[in-house]
Amino acid sequence: MLRFIVRRMVGMVLVLFVVSILVFLIFNVIPNSPPAQRLAGKNATPVLVKSIEEEWGFDDSLPQQYVTMMKKVFTGELISYSPRTSVESRIKEGIPATLSLSIGAGIIWLFFGLVLGYFSAIRAGGALDKFLTGLAIAGISIPVFLIAPVLIYFLTYKLEIFPNAGYVPISEDPWQWLTHLILPWFTVAILSIGFYSRVLRSNMLDVMNEDYVRTARAKGLSERKVMTRHVLRNSLIPIITLFGLDFGATVAGTAIITEVLFNIEGVGFYAAESIEKLELPPIMGVTLYGAFFVVFINALVDIAYAYLDPRVRLGTAAQ
Numbered sequence: 001m002l003r004f005i006v007r008r009m010v011g012m013v014l015v016l017f018v019v020s021i022l023v024f025l026i027f028n029v030i031p032n033s034p035p036a037q038r039l040a041g042k043n044a045t046p047v048l049v050k051s052i053e054e055e056w057g058f059d060d061s062l063p064q065q066y067v068t069m070m071k072k073v074f075t076g077e078l079i080s081y082s083p084r085t086s087v088e089s090r091i092k093e094g095i096p097a098t099l100s101l102s103i104g105a106g107i108i109w110l111f112f113g114l115v116l117g118y119f120s121a122i123r124a125g126g127a128l129d130k131f132l133t134g135l136a137i138a139g140i141s142i143p144v145f146l147i148a149p150v151l152i153y154f155l156t157y158k159l160e161i162f163p164n165a166g167y168v169p170i171s172e173d174p175w176q177w178l179t180h181l182i183l184p185w186f187t188v189a190i191l192s193i194g195f196y197s198r199v200l201r202s203n204m205l206d207v208m209n210e211d212y213v214r215t216a217r218a219k220g221l222s223e224r225k226v227m228t229r230h231v232l233r234n235s236l237i238p239i240i241t242l243f244g245l246d247f248g249a250t251v252a253g254t255a256i257i258t259e260v261l262f263n264i265e266g267v268g269f270y271a272a273e274s275i276e277k278l279e280l281p282p283i284m285g286v287t288l289y290g291a292f293f294v295v296f297i298n299a300l301v302d303i304a305y306a307y308l309d310p311r312v313r314l315g316t317a318a319q
Contacts, residue, residue: 001306001307004303004306005303008299008302008303009299011299012296012299015295016291016292016295019288019291019295020066020070020073020288020291021066023284023287023288023291024065024066024069024070027280027283027284028058028065034049034053034058035056035058036049036050036052036053036056036058037049038280039052039056039081039280039281040052040081040082041081041082041277041278041279042082042277042278043082044081044082048081052081056068056069056072069284073285073288076088076089078281078284078285079281080274080279080281080282081279081281082277082279087281087282087284087285087286088285090270090282091267091270091285091286091289093265094265094266094267094268094269094270095266095267096169096170096266097167097169097259097264097265097266097267097269098251098255098259098264098266098267098268099251100167100170100177100181101181101184101185101188101250101255101258101259101264101266102188102247102250102251102255104181104185105184105185105186105187105188105189105192105255106189106243106246106247106250108185108186108189108193109188109189109190109192109193109196109246110196110239110243112189112193112197113192113193113194113195113196113197113199113200114196114197114200114236114239116132116135116136116193116197117196117197117198117199117200117201117204118200118204118227118232119132120132120133120136120201121200121201121204121205121208121231122204122227124201124205132197133198135194136193136194136195136197136198137194138194139190139191139193139194139195140191140194140195140198142190142191144187144188144191144257144258145257145261147186147187148187148257148258148261148262149261151183151186151187152164152165152183152261152262156183162179162180162182162183163176163179163180165180165261165262165264166262166263166264167180167181167262167263167264167265167266168180184258184259184262184264187258187261187262188250188254188255188258192246196239196242196243199238199239199242200235200236200239203235203238203239204227204231204232204235206235207230207231207234207235208231210234212230213226213230213231216229216230237305240301240304240305241301241305243301244297244298244300244301244304245298245301247297248293248294248295248296248297248298249294251290251293251294251297252289252290252291252293252294253268253271253286253290255268256268256269256271256272259272260272267286267289267290270282270286271283271286
């Protein structure tokens, strides 16, 4: 297991290295315009553009420019020039809000997705299954930019159950933190709840036809034990992979629309703000931040998968 973890961590570093090269090429090399002008922003003065050319070493070779960019990223010297602010500090300020949104939404969609999928599978073909299938399809079909305004209009302005948009740190007021995030949590989670319930239902129906499930029933195990210990347990392994991919994508950028709609000043909000202003250094920083989270979380998922299913690490070792 230790060798598998080491190999996976080395692979993660290599993937991040490739991503950093792609980011460098996309932002600094491929566009047919002076990179210093793009980094300086729309209303930059010639003096600022000249200073950025010297600071980033755009007269140097491409490998040296790449080293300069990565040095700025790792030392916290990546700066947004309009106004002049540290990209690293802004990302660090937004991470608590983004993680609060992503973790809460992840718990909700995983819990409700598993519950609905389980009951849909054990009542396959019945009225409950058809009802839950309808809910799942509706959840998958409704876009975030439609769900959020509807929830805000009815539950905030009409019924006044939840407070208006914004974010309150949990360290300041845990109750306000919770009430401000409930609507954003469900906005992000609704689509995944429907998707996860359908995936789990399909997996469970496939596992129910396996020989070891019939053997468990023949041994006299109760239906509840057969469904939980054999069917559900073996149906959850693909869900772990899906959850890792979806959670990493949510942290890395899926929550951008939700953060903007609910005025949550997280990393996604910062990214949207930077895109609107065409500020390239923040976009570069957020892109690398998102890539790190996606790759890191997927590495953790692979390790968890190998722990639950020894065939994964044995197959890797054989290669």
